[in-house]
Amino acid sequence: xxxxxxxxxxxxxxxxxxxxxSSLEGQKLPQTSTSTDGISPPPRIPRGPTDILQALAxxxxxxxxxxxxxxxxxxxxxxxxNFRKRSYALSAEAGRKAAAxxxxxxxxxxxxxEWDPPMKMKEPYFNADPKIPAFAPxxxxxxxxxxxxDDLKYTIENALLEDAIKVFELLGGEANISDKLKxxxxxxxCFYNEKEPISMEWLEERWFSAATKERHAATWKLxxxxxxxxxxxxxxxxxxxxAIIQGMAKYFQAERAHTLAQExxxxxxxLSTNVYNALLGCIGFLKEGVTLRIDALKSLLLxxxxxxxxxNSGTLNACLKSLSAWGSGKVLQTVALQxxxxxxxxxIEPSLSAYYYxxxxxxKEQGPKIDILTSIITDLENRExxxxxxxxxxxxxxxxxxxxxxxxxxxxxxxxxxxxxMKDDNYKLVGxxxxxxxxYRHFVTVACRYAPxxxxxxxxxxxxxNVYVPEPSxxxxxxxxLEVAGAGERLAAxxxxxxxxxxxxxxxxxxxxxxxxxxxxELQEEDVKAKIRGVAADILKxxxxxxxxxxxxxxxxxxxxxxxxxxxxxxxxCGSGEGMWSEAEAALRxxxxxxxxxxxxxxxxxxxxxxxxxxxxxxxxxxxxxxxxEYGFEEATAACVETLGLMLNxxxxxxxxxxxxxxxxxxxxxxxxxxxxxRAYNTAKTGVPLQDSGSSTSSDSGNESSDDD
Numbered sequence: 001x002x003x004x005x006x007x008x009x010x011x012x013x014x015x016x017x018x019x020x021x022s023s024l025e026g027q028k029l030p031q032t033s034t035s036t037d038g039i040s041p042p043p044r045i046p047r048g049p050t051d052i053l054q055a056l057a058x059x060x061x062x063x064x065x066x067x068x069x070x071x072x073x074x075x076x077x078x079x080x081x082n083f084r085k086r087s088y089a090l091s092a093e094a095g096r097k098a099a100a101x102x103x104x105x106x107x108x109x110x111x112x113x114e115w116d117p118p119m120k121m122k123e124p125y126f127n128a129d130p131k132i133p134a135f136a137p138x139x140x141x142x143x144x145x146x147x148x149x150d151d152l153k154y155t156i157e158n159a160l161l162e163d164a165i166k167v168f169e170l171l172g173g174e175a176n177i178s179d180k181l182k183x184x185x186x187x188x189x190c191f192y193n194e195k196e197p198i199s200m201e202w203l204e205e206r207w208f209s210a211a212t213k214e215r216h217a218a219t220w221k222l223x224x225x226x227x228x229x230x231x232x233x234x235x236x237x238x239x240x241x242x243a244i245i246q247g248m249a250k251y252f253q254a255e256r257a258h259t260l261a262q263e264x265x266x267x268x269x270x271l272s273t274n275v276y277n278a279l280l281g282c283i284g285f286l287k288e289g290v291t292l293r294i295d296a297l298k299s300l301l302l303x304x305x306x307x308x309x310x311x312n313s314g315t316l317n318a319c320l321k322s323l324s325a326w327g328s329g330k331v332l333q334t335v336a337l338q339x340x341x342x343x344x345x346x347x348i349e350p351s352l353s354a355y356y357y358x359x360x361x362x363x364k365e366q367g368p369k370i371d372i373l374t375s376i377i378t379d380l381e382n383r384e385x386x387x388x389x390x391x392x393x394x395x396x397x398x399x400x401x402x403x404x405x406x407x408x409x410x411x412x413x414x415x416x417x418x419x420x421x422m423k424d425d426n427y428k429l430v431g432x433x434x435x436x437x438x439x440y441r442h443f444v445t446v447a448c449r450y451a452p453x454x455x456x457x458x459x460x461x462x463x464x465x466n467v468y469v470p471e472p473s474x475x476x477x478x479x480x481x482l483e484v485a486g487a488g489e490r491l492a493a494x495x496x497x498x499x500x501x502x503x504x505x506x507x508x509x510x511x512x513x514x515x516x517x518x519x520x521x522e523l524q525e526e527d528v529k530a531k532i533r534g535v536a537a538d539i540l541k542x543x544x545x546x547x548x549x550x551x552x553x554x555x556x557x558x559x560x561x562x563x564x565x566x567x568x569x570x571x572x573x574c575g576s577g578e579g580m581w582s583e584a585e586a587a588l589r590x591x592x593x594x595x596x597x598x599x600x601x602x603x604x605x606x607x608x609x610x611x612x613x614x615x616x617x618x619x620x621x622x623x624x625x626x627x628x629x630e631y632g633f634e635e636a637t638a639a640c641v642e643t644l645g646l647m648l649n650x651x652x653x654x655x656x657x658x659x660x661x662x663x664x665x666x667x668x669x670x671x672x673x674x675x676x677x678x679r680a681y682n683t684a685k686t687g688v689p690l691q692d693s694g695s696s697t698s699s700d701s702g703n704e705s706s707d708d709d
Contacts, residue, residue, distance in 0.1 A: 064462045064463075064467070065462055065467075066466065067466040068466075070089060071085075071088060078466065080465045080466070080469065080500045080501060081465075081469055081500065081501045082437070082469045082501070082502075083502055084502075085469070086208050086433075089207070089208065090204055090205065090208060092204070093202055093203070093204040093205060096202075097202065100201075103135075104137060107137030107138075107140070138160075139151070139163075141163050141166045141167055141170070142166075143170075145167075145170060147167045147170045147171060148171075149171070149177055149178065149181055151167050152164060152167045152168060152171060152177065152181060152185065153181060155167055156181075156184050156185055156188050159188065159192075159197055161188065161189075161192055161194070161195070161196050161197065164185060164188060165194075165225065174228075174229050174232050174233075175232075179233075179237075182229065182233065183237065183239055183240060183243070185229065186229050186233075186240060186244070187239075187243045189224075189225055189226040189229070189247070190226050190243045190244055190246065190247025190248075190250075191247065191250075193219065193220060193221055193226075193247065193250075194221050194224050194225055194226060206432065207432050207433050208432070208433045208434075209432065209434075217252060218251065218252045218253050218254075218285075219251045219252065220247070220248050220251040220253035220256075222253070226247060227244075230243075230244045236269070238264070238269050238270050238271070238272075241260065241261075241264045241269055241271065241275075242271060242272050242274070242275050245257050245260050245261055245264075245271070245275050245278065245279070246275055246278045248260070249275075249278035249279055249281060249282045250278060252285060254282040254283070254285035255285070255286060257279060257282065258279060258286060261275065261279060270307070271307070271309075272309070273309045273310065273311065273312060273314070273315065274314065276300060276309065276315070277312075277314040277315050277318045278318070280300055280301075280315065280318035280319055280322060281318040281321055281322060282322075283296050283297055283300065283322055284322050284326055290326055290327065290329070290331060290332065293326055294331070294332075297319060297322060297323075301315075310346075311343065311346065312348065313349075313350075313351050313354070313389060314390075315343075315348075316339065316340070316343045316348060316350060316351075316354050317351065317353045317354050317357070317390060317392070319336075319339050320336055320340075320354050320357035320358060320361070321353075321357050321392075323335060323336050323339075323357070323361060324336075324357040324358075324360040324361040328361060328364050328367055332361060333361060333362060336357075336358060336361055340354070340358070349379075349383075350379075351389050351390065352380075352386065352388070352389075352390075352392075352393040352396040352429065353389070353390045353392040353395075353396070355376050355380075355396055355400075356392060356393070356395045356399055358372060358376070359373065359376075359396075359400060359403055360399065363403045363407045363408075365406065369407060369408065371408060373400055373403050373404070373408065373413060373417075374413060376400070377400075377413065377416050377417055377420060380420055381416070381420060385424060385425075386420075386426050386429065393429055394429055394430065394431035394432075394435060395431070395435070396429070397421055397429060397430055397431075397439055398430075398431060398435045398438050398439045398442075400417050401414060401417060401418075401439050401442040401443050401446075402438070402442045404417060404442065405442040405443070405445050406442070409446065409449070409450055410446075410450070411446055411447060411450040411451040411455075414442075414443055414446045414447070418443060436468075437471070440463060440467070441470075441471060441473075441474050443459075444459070444463065444468070444477070444478070447459050448474075448477040448478055448480070448481040449477070449481075453481070453485045453487075456481055457487075457490070460478065464497065465497065465500060465501060469501045470501070472503060472506055472508075475498070475503060475509060476509060476512055478494065479491065479494060479509075479512055479513055479516050480516070482494065482516065483516035483519060483520060486520050486523055486524075488517070488520040488523070488524040488528045488531075488532055489524075489528050489531065491513065491516055491520060491532070492517070492528070492534075494513060495513060495535045495538065498510070498513070499542070505546060505559065506560065507560035507562055507563070510539055510562065510566065511562065511565065511566040511569075513539075514536065514539065514566050514569040514570065514573075515565075515566075517536065517573060518569045518572055518573060520532075521573060521576065529576070529577065530577065532573060533573050533574055533576065533577050533580055535573075536569070536570045536573035536574050537570075537574055537580060537583040539562075540562075540567075540570050540574075540583060540586060540587055543559075543561065543562050544586075547559055547561070561595065561596060561597070562596055563596055563597055563598035564591060564597065564598040564599060564600035564601075565598050565599065565600065566596070567587045567590055567591050567596050567600065568591075568600045568601035568605065569604070570583070570584075570587040571584050571587045571588060571591075571605060571608050572601075572603075572604035572607065572608075574587065575604070575607065575608035575611050575612070576611070578615060581617050581620055584608055584612075584620065585620050588605065588608070588620075588623060588624060588627065589623075591605075592623075592627055600631075602628060602633040602634070602635040602636075603635065605624050605627060605628055605633075605639075606624070606625075606628060606633075606635045606636075606638070608620070608621075608624050609621045609624035609625045609628075609639050609643045610639070610642050610643055610646060612624065613643045613644075613646040613647050618647055618671070618673035618674070619673055621643050621646075621647070621673065621677070622643075622672075622673040622674075622676035622677050623676075624639070624643075625639050625640045625643050625676075625677050625680045625681075626676055626680045626683075628680070628684070629680035629681070629683040629684040630683065632684075636680065636681075636683075636684035637681065637684045637685060640659075640677050640678075640684065641655050641656055641659070641681070643677055644674060644677045644678070644681075647674050647677070648674065659678060659681050
């Protein structure tokens with residue numbers, strides 16, 4: 001009975017499998033477009049592993065305000081300053097570097113996994129599935145290593161220059177390796193000039209690295225291993241000549257490179273187009289003067305034509321690179337345009353590198369305004385895609401945006417350029433973090449100066465702070481734009497941006513923001529005025545916090561303190577509304593304690609005195625007028641009269657008469673705050689406090705009264 005049940009279950013499982021196979025077979029598309037029943041389904045389209053993900057992403061679209069994918073998608077964890085972005089990315093990469101260090105230093109731990117069952121062993125030492133050579137420990141070569149030509153081939157293919165030299169020495173030199181391997185080793189040495197190349201593994205380190213200009217000097221290692229191998233080769237093949245000439249030209253050993261090229265030509269050894277491209281790039285080191293250099297450039301191009309070599313885009317780039325490095329002027333510009341036209345007739349379109357060199361040649365900072373960028377952008381817009389062909393291609397967008405901002409001052413052209421950068425996958429041509437920051441610096445600057453205010457604010461909302469964190473100079477341009485437009489609410493929000501981006505400690509920028517807030521405050525609504533006053537109070541507290549931290553931490557870098565003018569602006573903003581008298585008093589005390597440099601403004605302090613007297617804050621009013629009198633401001637006398645009139649509820653004439661009498665009874669009839677104002681008035685009027693002059697005055701008056709009696 002039990003066996004019958006088991007058999008029935010097995011038959012049912014077999015039937016289900018057959019039905020599933022038949023359904024899968026029915027879902028398969030025929031490979032041909034013809035069918036017996038007259039139905040012709042389309043041919044099968046091969047799909048990649050990420051095509052479905054790309055299709056789904058296309059339905060959603062890109063969020064321009066989103067942070068980079070390498071940061072956590074959490075508003076509390078996304079870094080919003082340049083320093084934090086750099087630290088975040090490099091910290092994550094430091095973990096990967098630590099893992100690579102463990103892999104290299106303890107390679108014996110990664111050769112076999114003992115916990116895998118024996119049946120999964122694929123190879124004697126590597127049984128991971130799949131095997132990834134990049135994650136495997138790299139071989140270590142020392143004086144005791146037994147190496148073969150396969151080891152040398154491995155090091156050459158993986159660009160391990162130091163290991164390749166070590167294996168080459170262990171093999172006994174060039175006499176013990178094959179000619180083919182010797183040529184490959186020579187090409188490796190010439191390409192890197194016998195120096196270990198920078199690792200391409202650490203992306204973030206290269207992304208945030210400081211941009212350094214290419215050094216145009218002869219750095220070729222004369223008499224090095226490459227020269228020795230080339231001299232020992234017999235016969236010298238065309239490939240060897242091409243390798244050594246290109247290496248010398250790349251590292252600006254121009255004279256020796258042209259000598260070897262002439263030697264190869266005399267011996268009937270053909271040279272490649274890339275060799276002539278390298279020679280064109282360093283021809284300026286051989287001749288002096290623009291005329292001689294242009295003649296040498298044309299002679300090399302004619303020599304290429306005589307050799308039957310077809311130029312390519314690298315030839316055009318080399319010519320324009322040399323022309324742009326020789327200076328500027330109509331002669332060079334005319335030759336450059338002529339070369340571009342000739343190459344277009346040959347069917348060679350200029351690449352981004354070629355256009356970059358043209359911009360460097362035509363759009364000089366001190367030169368005349370020449371609009372060559374419009375035609376360049378029009379040409380690039382008509383192309384289906386922009387494919388990078390050279391590392392210099394990443395210089396085009398940053399240079400073009402700089403031309404839009406500084407040279408042409410055209411916001412429409414800048415927007416067209418930015419739209420071109422955002423098209424398809426062109427954003428990868430923006431370069432590293434340094435170039436990206438400069439690109440957006442130019443873009444935001446030209447937008448602030450020449451774009452309508454609505455377009456500028458829209459651009460700032462998209463870029464700041466996730467995509468771009470403005471530098472101090474750019475932030476000053478933004479503040480100036482908001483000030484001109486009278487956008488008080490946005491100016492108040494700019495303080496929060498300064499704090500988040502780490503720019504709140506820059507006193508000059510904060511003072512610029514305070515000045516803009518003061519100019520815009522009177523024209524705003526009451527709720528916006530309250531926000532502006534709150535920003536002024538926060539700025540004062542932030543400065544005090546920095547000073548306290550400096551005193552406690554004994555920092556070597558002094559904190560940039562607010563100037564007296566900035567504190568005057570804080571007094572003006574905090575004293576313009578009720579409920580912020582304590583903040584205004586704190587700013588006034590900082591002025592009295594000489595904690596600020598520069599010249600303060602008297603008008604905000606005088607206005608604070610009258611407002612405080614009207615609001616019943618008599619102590620603050622007395623402090624304000626006393627400060628004006630002690631520091632000799634002309635406004636002190638009028639401020640004392642107006643403030644005392646508000647406190648005593650008397651007219652201006654009555655107060656002036658009372659102060660002019662200066663009777664001794666004032667000391668007993670007035671309260672302390674009013675008495676301080678009287679003393680301040682006397683100080684401003686005569687330069688002597690009331691108590692000093694009161695003693696002599698009272699004695700004199702006493703004598704007079706006794707005589708009368």
